[in-house]
Amino acid sequence: MCCILHTQAAADSHVSYRYLTGDKNRLGLFECKCFMTSMSSGDAVLTVRLVRSFEHRNFQPVVFHNVDLHQSVREFITFVRKDVSTRVGLPPPFKKFGYDTMKIIHQAHGAKTNELVMSLEEDEKLLLKEDLSLKAAGVAHETELAFFRNEDYQKFKSNPKTSW
Structure with missing residues (x-):
């Protein structure tokens, strides 16, 4: 039997957890504090979906670690x-494509769109300003x-047809 009891998040950016372990004959209670240093400094993990074709739903996700959220x-x-x-393992057509715009698709613990590539709505809110x-x-x-x-996005948005 093992159980984790989350107790509190303090102002000095740490979280206390209590671990209850053992069986019915002997129980032990252990406490640890987990410090969240990387998230407080602005580092994040972001997934960037490289979209080559909206019509053919052709995209490739790439994960970036330790991204500074304070950069422009x-x-x-x-x-x-x-x-x-220069990324190894990425097909050549994705490496040479002329990407120029970013848009938020999904945020952690938020609602997801039903669109397979990305939502065509709320551009004024979700398109990133450089x-x-x-x-x-x-x-x-x-x-x-x-x-x-x-x-390509504007063309697809005016006539959202897919080929497959």
Whole structure:
């Protein structure tokens, strides 16, 4: 038998857990404090969905660890472009594509869209503005972003037909 009891999150950014272990003859209670240092410094894990074709639903997810949420969207776009062009294991068509726009697809513990590639709604809220920081644009830890060519997106949005 093992049970974890979450007790509290304190102001000094730590969480206390109590572990109750044992069986009916002997029980032990252990307490530990887990410090959350990486999340408080602005580091996050982001998934970027590289969208090559909305019509054919052709995309490839790429995970980025230790992303500084205080950097600008423009800096992050430049970083992702550079990383994607040299990433091992990514098919060549994804490496050479002209991505230019990012949009929030999903945030951790939030509702997901029924669209297979990404939602076509709420562009004014979910499209990332390049002059803002990632955090100010609404990006948080475990956010999923779409990276695509805006021209293709606008064309698909005006006539949302899929080929398969």
